[in-house]
Amino acid sequence: MTENFSSTQTIHKTVIATKGGVVAAQHRRAAEVGAAVLDAGGDAVDAAIATSFAIGVVEPWMSGPAAGGAMVLWRANEGRARVVNFGCRSPRELNPANYPLSGTGKSSDLFPWPSVVDDRNVMGATAVAVPGVVAGMDLAHQHFGRMPWKDLVMPAAGLAEEGLLVDWYTTLVTAANARVLSKDPDTAAMFLEQGHWPIAGEWTSLNERHLDQKAFAQTLRQIAEGGSKAFYQGDIAAKLVNDIRAKGGCLSMQDLADYRAELVEPLTINYRGGRVFATPGLTGGPTFGKALELLASELNPVKGTPGASTYTAFARALDAAFKLRFENMGDHESPKAPGSTTHFSVVDRHGNMCAVTQTLLSIFGSRVVSPSTGLLLNNGIMWFDPEPGKPNSLAPNKRCLANYNPVIGEDASGRRFAIGASGGRKILGAVMQLSSFIMDHGLSLEEAFHTPRIDVSGVGKVTADQALPADVLAALEKIFPVTATRRNVYPYAFACPAGVMRDGELNMGCTEIMSPYGDAITGG
Template sequence: MDNFSNTQTVRKQVIATRGGVVAAQHRRAAEVGAAVLEAGGDAVDAAVAVSFAIGVVEPWMSGPAAGGCMTLWRADTGQAQVVDYGMRAPLALNPADYPLAQDGRSADLFPWPRVVNDRNQQGATAVAVPGVVAGMALAHGRHGRLPWRDLVLPAAALAEQGMIADWYSGLLTASTAKALSLDPDAARMFLDDGLFAIVEGWTATTQRHLDQKAMARTLQQLAAEGADAFYRGGIAEALVRDVQAKGGCLSLDDLAGYRAEWAEPLAIAYRGGRIHAPPGLTGGPTLAAALALLNEGPPPPPGGPGAASSLATARALHAAFDARLRGMGDHDSPRAPGCTTHFSIVDRHGNMAAVTQTLLSIFGSRVVSPSTGLLLNNGILWFDPEPGKPNSLAPGKRCLANYCPVVGEAADGRRFALGASGGRKILGSVLQLASFLVDHGMDLEGAFHQPRFDISNNQRQLLADQALPAAVQAALAAEFTVTPVRRQPHPYAFACPAGVLRHSGWNTGCTEIASPWGDAVAERLPG
């Protein structure tokens, strides 16, 4: 039961182009990436520019103090590649500093036992070693065509102007205002009078902007001095000083010792095509397990997803999540999805990038470094605070993440890059979208407008888009507890995907249709 219209429809237009396309969770970041493609940049150049730009205009999701993963397709070599730049626990982290409370569970993303004073999710004690800058630098060093400086400065210009505070940013900020008010620097950046979300009246036609000038200076320094400034230079010194002053243990040695890594992607044969996913402590192995289960069954009948194919997908996801929970240390979680960003890019030559980045919780640790203007992650929340578990807290340990950026191709030669934000909801979204494209032959517009479901809590509970046909909902309800929900911008019942597709030299892009900011932007071609 809700208050919303049943006759309103929401659609996003998908237009094919011979030029490159950037699909991102924020239109202005996508425009920055499209301008890089117009200037002759590679898909990786555009990814670097979008990564830094989206950290300005969607700061509660990502930023230089975040972590993530990138899956690439190189048209010249016909090979996929992965850049892993996930977060790590600081070397000085002491699990004893995160004592368990007498009772209760975490009120955030994971139902871990609650830690005294929420030290693993809120404040500087929750900050892990960030990897975004190192990941972008590693990819750019191998594939970049344009100077690093030219890719970072557009983000600095956006920060100098300040993010536009509109109704959507006001809604997201209001949901976390109490937590943000506990850190004076976060309150100063995001709140009015240190208490209230920054938003104009409901009839206002004027605009307000966040004060991100400190972040602009950091990005200008990063543009001029390169990634080393973040890990070994002046930015590193300022960041460590601020985190330690607020009680965290991040050190100069943590930053200097951090390395992003190239990784061999998982190559998953599927229905005459192939999907490349990240390996290791990501959603990739779980996606591979679900696709393998689907591959064992018969191909779906012609037409769109019906009752039988939807039920097969739900069964595969349920089984894959069950294996993940038992073997990788994740937990059952019916809570809100992680606050992440995803963008997908294809350039005019067919090179692709699928990139997912995250601060983990919305607004990360809810702490701002005043010297750098950066909102900090709360990556320590990824670890189980209870000792003796597969994913328990430990110094220097890599975080187990849910992100799953993929590139793939269908049997008919169509190639795509996909990913999503949304914590554990990401896997189901990526799997279903890939199935829509590969199994059902949909174009990108059809796939993104197709209703989906989510079964990520592993308790045989399934959230179904109420727009799914009655026969599909009935088939799912025969084996799972189905709750029909509305697809809307807040809260997200499903993940928030972005994707691009290439076929016969034509490129398209699309983002989650319920997202008011997400958009696909094409480069402007000469003439």
Template sequence: MSNFSNTQRVRKHVTATAGGVVAAQHKVAAEIGASVLEAGGDAVDAAVATSFAIGVVEPWMSGPAGGGTMVIWREKEQKSETIQFGMRSPAGLNPADYPLSGAGKASDLFPWAAVVDDRNIQGATAIAVPGVVAGMELLHKTYGGMSWRELLTPAVGLAREGMLVDWYASLIIASTARELAKDADAAALFLDEGTWPKVAGWTALSATRLDQSRMADMLARLADAGARDFYEGDIAAALAGDIKAKGGALSREDLAAYRAHRTHTLDVGYRGGTVHASAGFTAGENLVECLAMMEQAFVPGHDPDEASFTGMARALGTAYERRLREMGDGEAPHAPSCTTHFSVVDRHGNMCAVTQTLLSIFGSRVVSPSTGLLMNNGIMWFDPEPGRPNSLAPNKACLMNVCPAIGVKNGRRFAIGASGGRKILPAVLNLTSFLMDFDMTLEEAFHHPRVDNSGGGTIVADEDLPEAVIGALEAVHPVATAKRTVFPYAFACPAGVLRDGNVNMGCTEIMSPWGDAVPELKGA
């Protein structure tokens, strides 16, 4: 039983264009990316600009102090590639500093054994080595056409202006206000009088904005001095000094040693097409595994039905059972995460699917006062109990749930991904199935009801699915029905673009009040 209207319907319109499109979880960041395309940049240039812009306007989801992974497609070379920029534990981290409390399970995303004072979840001790800046640096150095400074300048301007606090921002800040109040710098940025969430004005003329001037200064320095300043220069020194002063293990040496990596994608044939999934410490391997099982499980009909949804649910159940057992990831199914995803396609057909994250919402709930950055809590990705597949250790890569992917079939190529922690893989799998099994349009795929079976023994099904489908799913696992709402997201928050011939389009999760797909104006 819920409080929500049975008659309200929310839709997002998908526009086709000969120009490029940026689909992101925040409209303003998508507009920045689209403006780069209009200025002559390609998908790579737009992705770099969008990455830094979205870290300003959606700071609790991602930013320079986070990590992630992307999958790119180079149309001229007909080649896909993964760029990995996930977080790492600091080299000086000591697992003994994270003693188990004996108080049951942890209080946030993962059902690990609880640690004393939640030192692996909140505060400077939860901060891992960030990778976003290095990932964007590697992408830009390898394929970028516009200058680094040009691409960061729009984010500097956004930070100088300060993020607009509307009703949705007020809701997000309020959801974590108690934890933000524990760090003086986070409280100063997001709370009034160190206690009360900053709230939207009652009228459009009484706008409230965050003071992101410190972040603007840092971004301006990064634009002028280059990406390595974040890891080896003045920014690195300031960042490491701030975290050390707050009791964290992150050091200048950790930052200087960090590098992003280019690798292959995991490629799998599916229904006569191909899916290029992210390699490395992501859910890409599980996506490939699920697609192989689904191809054997059912023959697609005209629309998704009992056979397709039960085949998907069983594949997800098998994949997550192995993931939790062998890969060590074990996120609580209904906890909020703080990831963002954006997808880009340019007029030439190049694509980028980029997922970046701070991990928890507001990450560690710690702000670096010198840089204005909200810091990640990547240490929470590790199991604090020793002897496990993903046990906490120094200088170790974090295992992420991110799952950016690019697929192609019958001349249609798409780039998708999502935020939502463990719900990411099911969302990507649902959309891939809709597009490749049933040849849906992008608009149809994003509006179609989805299912989630990401562990825990319960399938979450959209209440708008037919009763016959829900009944069939109950034969696989117990089913809980849920409504797609603005907050929280029951089925992750995807964003994608699609190219059909020479025509491009994009769409984002229909319930996201900020997400949008923005075309470059000159191609409209």
């Protein structure tokens, strides 16, 4: 196949070391909000909370208050890592019998589950799970925040009042999903023109069009004033439940009132004289830990640029780890389908760190907007296998099995990093490889993010960056079928990471080099 790409173009993101803090996020404006919090004397957790709410405005198809996720954090004064788990749950009134198998093949979205009648587990209000982002940020703030909650949420409300600028990338994302977005009138009203075409400006002129996010702005102002109670028990909760039930979902006020985020101990993985702290339980963390364990026996690393032996070790370790995940946890996601996830990492001047991943699951989640709140809703029910009797079968009031994998690590020399990614099941391999580039090969953060990666998502084949040397590609082809491709802006052939590092007293950050919005911003 002939590719229509420039063969002379190079892309590079510069990493600048600073004694101040750094926020690295998939959208520059959200990172700027977090960096402003650091400038105001906020902690890394304060900056993470502000970034969390802001990024839900500027990447509404990826996350938001109606999403779920997890935060791994490092407290420098304690020398200790913790995890805030705010994953989604299925509603108490959910009845698996309302999700009958169609008998017509596999689902067309992220997971190749048996297809459900009318895609009720994938799209629409019947796919909405209990969200956790607001509770997660509130719990982190209670334990570690320094600045007033209101000051951390109101900047996002200001962004929403202004409305997301409809630029070329916004148009690209909405155009690629316009058909499914048109099925819900409120979603179509927010993202489409005349219910069918993406809102867009003239391609030869400066574009000043913005999405109407005023209802979202009001919701954020209420969260800023009333905290998580406003979301889970107050006016927002009532509006959210009424909107979802009017569209056929079963989320209840009790579901929201009973939801709790969890502050738990991390999964600690000893590796190459250092440590990596990951999320435990129904996340990508345990599989990531297994992959590192396998990599330790597969790879005899040499400092410097990784070679063929490194990439073949990556492939074997990831393939084996995913096979174990499939057998024990029931996650069978399609590696080709795009997920709707965002990741950001923060380090402050004192060395406190946060790695935060939050997700609506599919891109645009359930493709349903709650008109009273302006929130785009998750489709967390799709995380469950609709076929009964499996490790991850659909059931009421059950924690969703997710694949997000934020980590904080430290290598043998004492360099500490916070890394995670978006990209569905591609996340795990990206985080493992970046960790290995740093811990095994001694690469800098800038070098690690610019080094080519592979993707092995448990399907017995490798997707490899075509920028890899010929001998690496040849070595991979000896053990797995290989498809070579380039890193693109859309869709992403590989995961989209963001990370920060602390080396001595210097901090730095970087994001996926192909991300047009992603950036690392200094502050404080």
